[in-house]
Amino acid sequence: MSRQPTRDYALALGDDALLMAQRLGEWIASAPQIEEDIALGNLALDQLGQARTLLSYAGSLSDPVRTEDDLAYLRDAADFRNVLLVERPWGAGADGGPDFGVAMARLLVLSTYQCRLYDGLCASTDATIAAIAAKAVKEVDYHRDHATRWVVRLGDGTDESHGRMQAALESEWPYVEELFDGSFVDPTLIDAGVAMHPSTLRPAVLGQVADVLSEATLLVPDDAPVAAGGRRGQHTDHLTELLADMQGLARTHPGVSW
Amino acid sequence: MNDRREWPLWEVFVRSRRGLNHVHVGSLHAPDAEMALRNARDVYTRRQEGVSLWVVPAAAITASSPDEKDAFFEPAGDKIYRHPTFYDVPDGVDHL
Numbered sequence: 128m129s130r131q132p133t134r135d136y137a138l139a140l141g142d143d144a145l146l147m148a149q150r151l152g153e154w155i156a157s158a159p160q161i162e163e164d165i166a167l168g169n170l171a172l173d174q175l176g177q178a179r180t181l182l183s184y185a186g187s188l189s190d191p192v193r194t195e196d197d198l199a200y201l202r203d204a205a206d207f208r209n210v211l212l213v214e215r216p217w218g219a220g221a222d223g224g225p226d227f228g229v230a231m232a233r234l235l236v237l238s239t240y241q242c243r244l245y246d247g248l249c250a251s252t253d254a255t256i257a258a259i260a261a262k263a264v265k266e267v268d269y270h271r272d273h274a275t276r277w278v279v280r281l282g283d284g285t286d287e288s289h290g291r292m293q294a295a296l297e298s299e300w301p302y303v304e305e306l307f308d309g310s311f312v313d314p315t316l317i318d319a320g321v322a323m324h325p326s327t328l329r330p331a332v333l334g335q336v337a338d339v340l341s342e343a344t345l346l347v348p349d350d351a352p353v354a355a356g357g358r359r360g361q362h363t364d365h366l367t368e369l370l371a372d373m374q375g376l377a378r379t380h381p382g383v384s385w
Numbered sequence: 386m387n388d389r390r391e392w393p394l395w396e397v398f399v400r401s402r403r404g405l406n407h408v409h410v411g412s413l414h415a416p417d418a419e420m421a422l423r424n425a426r427d428v429y430t431r432r433q434e435g436v437s438l439w440v441v442p443a444a445a446i447t448a449s450s451p452d453e454k455d456a457f458f459e460p461a462g463d464k465i466y467r468h469p470t471f472y473d474v475p476d477g478v479d480h481l
Binding site: 160162163165166169272273276280 | 392413414415416417419420423424427428431
């Protein structure tokens with residue numbers, strides 16, 4: 128079997144984790160409390176760790192071989208394969224800073240999806256993917272727990288926190304459906320048991336999210352999904368801005384180590 | 386902003402290994418006990434410091450006062466007979 132389909136699959140999952148890590152890192156020193164700064168910093172490092180292993184694997188299957196740093200720092204936006212959900216900024220909260228409700232809504236959706244995904248991939252016939260998934264599933268399970276507790280507290284909190292949490296959820300909802308679009312996965316990978324078809328995760332993920340929203344007295348939004356092409360390299364300008372920040376040092380000083 | 390400052394304080398206790406006691410490691414703010422436990426996990430056990438955590442509302446702790454230090458602790462200072470080493474063990478007693 129060609130290495131290209133597995134490479135592309137690992138790249139897409141790795142890009143999701145990389146950009147989630149970068150965005151989560153923006154919360155350090157901006158979260159509601161220093162305890163939450165540390166918590167989100169920990170989650171960011173978990174996602175970064177997953178990104179490193181996935182991108183290293185994708186790089187090893189590339190021709191010519193690329194390193195994790197090559198893939199993270201020297202690709203243009205059009206070469207990234209992440210979903211749009213993770214590349215967008217955190218919105219604007221009441222004080223003009225990033226919106227914590229948006230962060231928890233996005234974390235809830237992404238981590239619930241990643242839990243199901245990695246749980247399934249523990250049985251991947253590709254030993255490397257199975258090993259990466261086995262380590263990651265425990266990490267994202269905690270991310271899901273963290274997001275769940277905050278969404279329940281904010282949703283079932285004061286009138287103001289309820290309203291802002293519902294609005295945050297609605298801002299993320301149009302980007303949820305792209306997680307389940309499996310058109311980027313080569314069918315041979317599914318047949319060979321290497322990859323999971325994302326659409327098979329949909330009922331469990333949306334069901335679990337709906338349970339949390341119900342406990343939080345929030346409504347499942349009915350906002351229509353956007354036509355998203357992140358898996359094909361069609362990104363928003365937000366990704367370009369994020370990459371300028373994330374890649375600036377590595378591109379300005381090629382080969383630099385820090 | 387005011388609401389954030391009203392988050393209560395929690396004292397954190399970590400058991401580093403099975404068989405050892407929980408030891409006080411510090412404190413943190415959290416809106417409730419469940420979040421306090423999770424914040425404690427993130428703040429105090431991120432370098433594998435522990436296998437078990439307790440969080441206790443700081444307000445639930447009754448502490449001795451520094452003003453009472455002399456009355457509380459000094460009288461024990463000259464009661465050396467309270468230490469087992471004070472007593473001579475008679476010959477022929479193997480296990481005491």
